Amino acid sequence: MIEMSVGRVAAAYAANRSPIASGVAEAQTATSPLSSANQSDAVAASAESDFGGFLDKSISQAVDTLKESERVSLAAVSGKASAQDVVRSVLAAEMTVQSVVAIRDKMVQAYQEIMRIAV
Numbered sequence: 001m002i003e004m005s006v007g008r009v010a011a012a013y014a015a016n017r018s019p020i021a022s023g024v025a026e027a028q029t030a031t032s033p034l035s036s037a038n039q040s041d042a043v044a045a046s047a048e049s050d051f052g053g054f055l056d057k058s059i060s061q062a063v064d065t066l067k068e069s070e071r072v073s074l075a076a077v078s079g080k081a082s083a084q085d086v087v088r089s090v091l092a093a094e095m096t097v098q099s100v101v102a103i104r105d106k107m108v109q110a111y112q113e114i115m116r117i118a119v
Contacts, residue, residue: 062096069093 072089075081 062100065096066093
């Protein structure tokens with residue numbers, strides 16, 4: 001099985017599919033093949049860090065939302081939070097979990113499509 005990070009896959013996709021990156025790569029290929037390879041590596045690294053950073057930030061926000069919901073729920077048990085605060089935080093946590101599951105499902109679906117591609 002091929003093991004590759006999601007960020008690396010996104011970077012490779014962005015390097016090969018982005019109209020800006022393709023235009024830059026085509027223009028540089030005509031002038032210098034070596035600079036084209038360096039440019040596509042730079043685009044791939046940039047896309048990997050952007051997508052990886054986005055995923056890291058999103059996951060940390062989801063974890064923070066769930067921790068906050070748990071904290072408010074525990075405060076409500078001890079009588080320090082209102083029912084409205086508990087409902088609000090539980091709904092936020094529920095939406096977060098649903099979003100994470102939907103994103104996970106799409107990523108698994110994309111991975112399965114990639115695996116079906118005939119080489």
